Amino acid sequence: MPDSVLLATPFEQAAGAVQEWLDGPGAAIVARVKHPDRSRHFASWQMDLPHPVVGSQRVTLSLLRDFPASPPQIHLDARLCLTWPHVEESGRFCHGVEPEAGDYINPVQIVQSVLERLQDFWANTEKIAWISAEFQEESLSYWLRFCRLFQKYHGRLSPIETRVHYLSIQGVTEGQVASYFKESKQRPRCQMLVATLGKEEPNSLAHRHHWASGNLVRGDALFVPLSESAPWGPTDWPQTFETLCDLVASVSGDPQTVPSWIEGKAKEGKRRSSLLVILVQKNVCYGYQITVPVVPRLTAPQVIPISLDRVDPDWALARDQQLTSLHNRRQQRVLVLGCGSLGAPLAELLARAGIGELHLVDMELLEASNCSRHVLGADAIGQGKADALAKRLRLSVPGLSVTGLPATAAAYVSGKCKPGDYDLILDCTGEAAVRSMLARYRVVALGGCPVVHAWMEPFCSAAHVVLVGQDHEWPVYDPTDKVNVGQWMSNTRIKLPACGSGFHPYGAADAWQSAGFAAQRVLAVLDNQATPSTIWSWIRSKGFFDSLGVQVKVSPLVPSSTNPLDSIQVSRNFEDVLGEK
Template identity: 30%
Template sequence: MSPTLAKPSRKAATAAMAEAPGATQSDVETKVGKWLETNTGARPLEEAELQRYRTKGARCGWRLDVAICDHPVALDLVIDSRFPCSRPRVALAEPPGYPSYPHVEEDGRLCIIEDSDELDHSQPIAIVKAVLGGAAKILEQGMAGTNQAEFQSEFLSYWNPTSNGKSIHSLVDPCGGTRRVKLWRSKAGYFVAEDRATLNAWLANRAGKGLPRGAECSSALLLWLHQPLLPSEYPDTPEDVRDLAARLGEPALSTLDAFLGRDQQDWVILLGAEADNGPCIAAVTVLSRKRHGRNRSNGTKGFRKGKAPQAVVLEQARHGVLLRHRVERADPWWVHGRDGNSDLTTLRTSRVVMVGCGSLGSPIARLLAQAGVGEIDLVDPDQMKLENTSRHILGADTYRQSKAAALAQRLQRDFPHSRATGHPTGWQELAVDHTDVLSQADLVVSTIGSWSHEAELNVRQLMTGHPATVLYAWAEPHAAAGHAVLIGKSGGCLACGLSSTGQPLFCAAEFPASTLQREAACGNYFQPYGVPEITAIASMAADLALDHLLDRAGDGVYRIASGREPAIGRVGGSWTNDWRAATQNRPSATMVERVWRHDPVCPACKNCDR
């Protein structure tokens, strides 16, 4: 009788003999082989049997004849040259039709979830026991049918390997409701979106070229199911799809039949549902047998294109050929958080204006785009120089290009569902020529780092009544610390916390002499700092910007983040007494939140009602 595959206990695994330091791969393989042969009756795999696993790096393996739920099962256990640092693989020697059991892959390999890496790699027998125990659990549950729901919770893992059509990229909103959507066929594949405008904008942003002028998009249909399908429910024919629609009720079936009654090249149908871990979408295409090249019927012969009666077209579709497709989701809800970002609805409708696209402004802009901010306007009159590239998110390929325009192009290409617009000008000219940009913003982020320009922006905000809150962000010398403050209708204005020459009244670090360095050119000065320092400051500032957009931080919130003390010391700096007091004498690599208070005698706002 075949031995039963026992589940190992943690105690038994821990008690397994540890491998002696310096043991060779052959020593490990010999030990595993002896244990398997003694305890399970396993035999080494022959070369022909092992060949099946060679492409996955298998070095050696064993065949185990075991009993699972009183059924004889042949299992192969194989290891590669990294074992015991790598996990052994277990596979069914004779794989059943796919998909038959949850966590059994198409080639018969078992996807064992147990994290055997928690076991000590010096105990190869313990690792083998843990993996075999996981295999036993998977097969017992699968044969007993007690884990069928896992086919639904991991729907795409089982549907995708059965697809026989090209991938479809989906921009549709992953939410309930059977509805028509738009479809574009291209050499790169099929793309679906809620409407033509969304599809055109995404393609234009991603590839620099939208839909051809006047081009008509086809229709596709999204069927939103009550739950993900089990493998036995995967459609093989158009009639199977109609059965799925019928389960949703007469309106859904009527909608599907009306769609299949449209005389078009093919009929693409998305199948969406809510799984345990979020929405999932698959797709099928119905091809008429005439177009597919089999059983050539008259079909719609005798009717002009698009003029065939709906009933005739529907009948042809119902007897068509079905292809399955994997769907690659490219919608914002998947890209920005894999359906787990509860803030995205608000961020998608937010508009931010970035004034300054340099070493601090550019990473802030990218972080906001990555977070899902829907619209970003980028304002900067300067061009990229080669020396900028070492601490800017743009590289040498944008040399001599407008920082604002090049950054906008990069963000739109990387996040094509959002809008980024470059304005290669100063904010003063923008305020005159495009008054709506600043007035319609939910937040303005200024990283200019020039007191003359930011003092002017501060005065403008005071005079216009602060149509949008401004986040001012700057770095101290050597990027020893970074500051970010929200200036709005209440609390202090920017000038309230600065000297008459624009120097912050509160600083984290101090230096014995000026830190500005000069190029070998007239009037060209710069602050020396590296990417790690400025990136940390950008992250802090972007976080405050997001907090404001999400109503988590109001006017007057002021954050300061410091660098590491050894780095400050290397450039001759030290912490100020104010910073030591604010951090309770823990000044290194920390952040403090303060309030930017109104100064009653501030020359900029003393006559304003604040």
């Protein structure tokens, strides 16, 4: 038998072409490293580049084992980190060249691109203005490196995790801190630090989101807004208590702002170890943890720069974008009737879109068979759907006010609702009795506020969202047959051996697709209360209906495509479909 031939892999072929080039024509400018780290690199080369400011520098070019899926790496002296931009703690140069499909055919091309990027970078590092502008442009990234290096060089421990609930401020403003320490025989270290502004209490916030673990130490924060035009880079960042005080004084106009604040907290008898100064520029928070000496004024307080993750709704839900819309949504209160396979994901989508308050009504308990298409899982079996969903959303979505109400829709609306309580009623029960009840209680209990009915046809073959505005009423005889696109000739409900128990077969992908369709329309209504009464429908193809194996007569609205994955979305005028005001 012929000997087996080992073929070079695509990675090996690409690296071989580059090696041939650099060891040949490229040998005039680079020299092969004799003993590279073979576990990570195919090969490495070095070159010495002169620089008028920092002197001659040795630069290393390396090909990783998965080159060209990963681009070539350039490493400089690690001490250039925070002296030059785009240099990481390891010395790796972030050149920004991304792999392309053609790199397998011409792998030399991406190496040339990286070397050209290095050449441009090298020339720019002679310009102080360019260096400052680059640091300012990506200040948060460099701040994270600054924090890590500062703590490493000074041997100081920062909190392992940090959170800050930020609100826009105009001047120096006090906040609160909650720190959590786990008991240890070794040097204690803060596991979690939470800082807040305004009415938000940090310990309550930490418990709400399950961040609190360990012994609580309360403290205080001082939020200091910096001008957007203020220089903010490694050479501007305070490294001592004195320079931090000077920076805060440049904002407040008072050199004693920080010392007086610390002294005031000491007089109040508060723990001095939980003091935090938070500098804010362009809504990005930069923290300094202050440690006051045991004997006051014996030595200067120590500072530790720390990174802070914002967790307030403006950032967590919108990344500070389109805040006018978000703030409007956070003032909205929505009643959701039905927390099943449609209502539960719809409620979650509304919460994550920024709706400020949700009341969830459902009498049913979660069963094991619900897990296949419900946002709740096996850990919630036996719990009330409304309560369990409310707990999930409260834990997951910052700033959300949510209440689970174990009740029937009829009992809650007739017994608890008053005009003005809600901005919108969302009915996801899919029940004719609920739609008819809402039509009768529309004025007396709901004050004529918009009502949205959302339901799915059997097999999730279509989903419908019906907005009933102030100028219209849903007919009490419940004409869903005028809205639906399928006339089902047989009973599609699968019966279970229990009184009145059964279900329609479909999966989470079907239900959640319907929920996404419905959520977009509900949000559009909440964003524009003048939206006229409308019927929106998501309709699957004729091919899908044919694949079901049941007798069904379809509406002309059903698209004729034979592909069961095709679908359309249509909008219909309320009066045109139902023929009523």
